Amino acid sequence: MSARPLPSRGQPSRASALALSLPLSLPLPLSLPLPLPLPLPLPLALALAFAGGLTGCEGGCGLGDPRASADTNVDAADPAPLGTALSLAPVADRHPWVMALITALKLHPVEGVEAELGERGGRAGERRPDPILRADERGLLEQALSDYTAAHPLSPGLRPIWAAERDQSGAAVGWRIYFVEPQRGFELDAGARIQLVAETDWQLVQLSLSAAQRGALQALSEAELGDRLALFTTEEVEPREGAEALMVATVLEPITGGRLVITPGPREDVDAASRALFERLRATAD
Structure with a gap:
């Protein structure tokens, strides 16, 4: 897939406009105040952007169940095990x-x-x-x-x-x-998989939780409706660096599908940013 640059702030793309929408929440059925091309064909279990994205995910993107789309191709890359330990936990707002x-x-x-x-x-x-x-x-x-x-x-x-x-x-x-409050969340287990998902205009990173943890994700999302969850690296890269937040998002509805989709927010090259994240998080052969 060829890389396509995101529009400027004056003309938000589907991904960036969603991240910019009030109340800083992504998926549907929320009404969006920006001039967006509807319907939006993003099949997101978690529609989210990197936490603290310059144009608006620092207040929280939205978490919800996926909206299926015939325009989506999930064969962009085969699912791979995670090579980086990740956790989900409530944000202590x-x-x-x-x-x-x-x-x-x-x-x-x-x-x-x-x-x-x-x-x-x-x-x-x-x-x-x-x-x-x-x-x-x-x-x-x-x-x-x-x-x-x-x-x-x-x-x-x-x-x-x-x-x-x-x-x-x-x-x-x-x-x-x-x-965050890690004891109220959980670390993704060895059954979690990561892959690149081809959307109409660019590629995104999708995390699929194991069957054993889908219920835990649903229960956590139900308990935190309206509040925020964070996806973050469990292990510190260095003591000084601490844990890295990959996303911080508002829970809009219970998550039953066990899938999380990460968008890199407004970037000049969304495909490259998504692929870089995929390569960084997936397990590699020794």
Whole structure:
């Protein structure tokens, strides 16, 4: 498949416009306020973009069951085992420790660090909390978090994950921290598979959970309706780097199909970005 560049912000593509839609949630049946070409043929179990995508997934894309499409070709690449440990867990948007951290940084600002008790849209457009902690430089966030936890240790059960905000070329232009509760989620087991899925205009990365974990995904999504789930690397690449957020998304409806689809957001070359992610996450022969 030839690579096709995404439109500019003034003319959102199907994938980027969905990520930009209010309340920052992707799949249907939500109404979309942007001028989109409908119907949208994205067969997404989880329609999502990289967390912190420059043009709008940092508040959360949407999770829902797939909408099948005759335009979709799922044979772009054979399913492969995962070579990177991944986990799904709720985002701790309401946790008192997180609220206290954001409040402290608002009362005592750190230069270059943005701290805000923001809001986002929930399942039916209701307002939900969106604690925002971001900076253009990751080191500023690391230092702010280190200084705060020195006096206020991280609450048990919480884990920070890092999300890069990227421009259309894929370059990191900012960073954001989310906090997740891993004990309320689960790590994908050895039966999970990853593949490239050919959509009408580009390729996306699809994760298929094992039959044993499809029920766990459905139960987790039902428990978190209107709230957010994060997909992140379970193991730290380096102690300093921490866990990487691959997506942060609002749950719009129960997920029964056991499939997650990751879009890279607005990029100059969506196919290349998706293939790079696929190659990075899949297992390779020794």
